[in-house]
Amino acid sequence: MQIASYLSEDLGASVDFETFHENFRSKIDRVFNMRGDLDAASLQRGLPPFMMREIQSCTPLSVFIPSAYGGRGGHVHECQAILAAASYESLALSLTLGINGALFLQPLAKYGNEAVKAPVFKRFIEDKNMGGLMITEPDYGTDALSMQTSYTETDDGYHIQGTKHWAGLTGWADFWLVTARRQHDSGSLGRDIDFFVADTNRPEQLIEVEELYENLGLYMIPYGRNNVDIRVPTAHRLEPESTGIKMMLDVLHRSRIEFPGMGMGFLKRLLDEGIAHCRERYVGKKPLTAYDQVRARLARMQAAFTACSAMCLHTSETAGLAHNMASETVVANSTKAVITDLMQDASQSLLQLMGAKGYKLDNIAGRSVVDSRPFQIFEGSNDVLYQQIAEGVLKKMRRAKESNLQRFLADFAPTERAADYFKDTLSFSADLSLPQRKLVELGKILGRVVSMEFIIELGDRGFRSDLISNALHSFQRDVAGRIASLHHRPTAEVAEDYEEGASWLSFVQPSEA
Structure with missing residues (x-):
């Protein structure tokens, strides 16, 4: 296989899905199974650049993008099939595509401002950009509604500040959906949640990576802690149908x-x-x-x-x-x-x-x-x-x-x-x-x-x-x-102060040798 085979012509949205799907499946089969250094690569953080270029040459994320913006139409069965093809070779690759699709492209397609969607989708298709979602915070994981990342309105948009971590594709993504709560004049935070599109290629929207984590598995995907201190235009706020929480x-x-x-x-x-x-x-x-x-x-x-x-x-x-x-x-x-x-x-x-x-x-x-x-x-x-x-x-x-x-x-x-x-x-x-x-x-x-x-x-x-x-x-x-x-009854209960009277050694009755 030639290393530069990613330079071959992409299969666009006009190709029937069977052909598109088979081309992608064949591509990742070659990428993951025909390179002698794959085993070594699987033990390293990240993904060799040539492998990602090969994969992205098929524009797999186009299945999540509406046809009006050059994508394949966002048909869910196509999205599922592409994720399945990827996960046969690499669960981490499939998750990478899933993060991009379900946590960025689909929310943007449904709730994004029209002025933002066209240029962002174009960059995903033509420049092979990637995007992710930032919700989780160091002190607020499952309790997401209590997140402390906040935003205030400015003359031309919003100023967003906070800390986010465990966002898949930390340091890789070109775009982020960042969740935050409105900060009132009193300093208190509103109950509702809002989403904002951050373009990391713009200095004022760049999210600083403070630490990359040594995650136990999924070596291909970078995770870490991020300092959010960005300013985004008004159009970068997603538009909910009712409330942000329902969105x-x-x-x-x-x-x-x-x-x-x-x-x-x-x-x-x-x-x-x-x-x-x-x-x-x-x-x-x-x-x-x-x-x-x-x-x-x-x-x-x-x-x-x-x-x-x-x-x-x-x-x-x-x-x-x-x-x-x-x-x-x-x-x-x-x-x-x-x-x-x-x-x-x-x-x-x-x-x-x-x-x-x-x-x-x-x-x-x-x-x-x-x-x-x-x-x-x-x-x-x-x-x-x-x-x-x-x-x-x-x-x-x-x-x-x-x-x-x-x-x-x-x-x-x-x-x-x-x-x-x-x-x-x-x-x-x-x-x-x-x-x-x-x-x-x-x-x-x-x-x-x-x-x-x-x-x-x-x-x-x-x-x-x-x-x-x-x-x-x-x-x-x-x-x-x-x-x-x-x-089944009764249920077991934990004894938090369990050490007293719980040393087996003290109950040993030694026998003569």
Whole structure:
């Protein structure tokens, strides 16, 4: 492969998607698999410049850009397919594209000022620019509504000040969406949240990187702490349909429901690697695939692949920009939390199947464990999302004056057919005042029932029946175990001052030698 092959002519928005998709898939296959120094590169921070140039030569981010601005139209199924193609080769690359698309380009397309959108989109297409989103602050992660980054109005725009960290593409992005709260004359901050476009190529909008973090995984993506002290024009403020908080929920819920695109290629790669390894590896004169426990792990990985396929279908038909996602808490949170749990579970299974071989830092099994783990944390910790799912459903049950969980789910659109699989096990009166840990457990159950609804729909469309049956069986078993945990009493409590009387050595009764 010639290093300068990125100079070849780009495939524009007029090319049919099948050709565009195959060109991108072939390109990243060559980039990640035909360079002798790839293993060394995978252990270094960042990405060799030639690799990014090769990848960007396909203009993959054009799938997130409306056709009126030279993009491919922002069709969600195309976005999902490009993310999946990328994640088969590199989860970090897929996340890089996802950050650009779901956390910058889509919000700008929906809420950006017309005077800003055209030049920004042009730079993404022609100059291969990148963009990200800054929400999280050192003292305010999950509690984003309490962020302290503030803005004041100036004669020609806004002055924004604060500190942001853990924004993917720190130091790389050409554009940022920066969230802030209005500072009143009294010094207090308003309750609502606003978004502002910052162009780092302009001195007054440059965001200073104070520290780059040594992140545990996802080596390709830089993260760090940023000092925000910028001035942006009036047109750089996003324009919400109602409130800024609802705009933020729309952005985050759409991003969460698009996670399956990143999970799709990743799970397929793990499944392919797992099956290939277990066919080739012999223990006791027979391949690993002959062992029942091995087949059980592979079956769970295959169920995750099927579930993710179903989620991609659902996302492709429901997450368009015309649909406001602000109120879609149950479905969006279920999608993100369940798919990221499946990604981590599949990576742990592959590592177990690979054995010592998989524990090398440059092996896909070990890398997958550390690279997929933060997906359960960022854009909403899964524990919090599961709690929100449970609270959302219980709130709807109160409004419907229905206390039986199974009856409610059977009449609730996201679960109406999947609820039939649990006519007995979910037919109980839901406690509306569950402790937090039980809310999380209930949320895990509900998230998997929602996922089963997606799987049933995929089966109705003609997806392989054996894969559908396997996935539904796997999720049924998972839910059954979690229902037992939900009903289990009593619950364990932590003893914070635990050291007194807790030294095993003091209880040893030595025997004579």
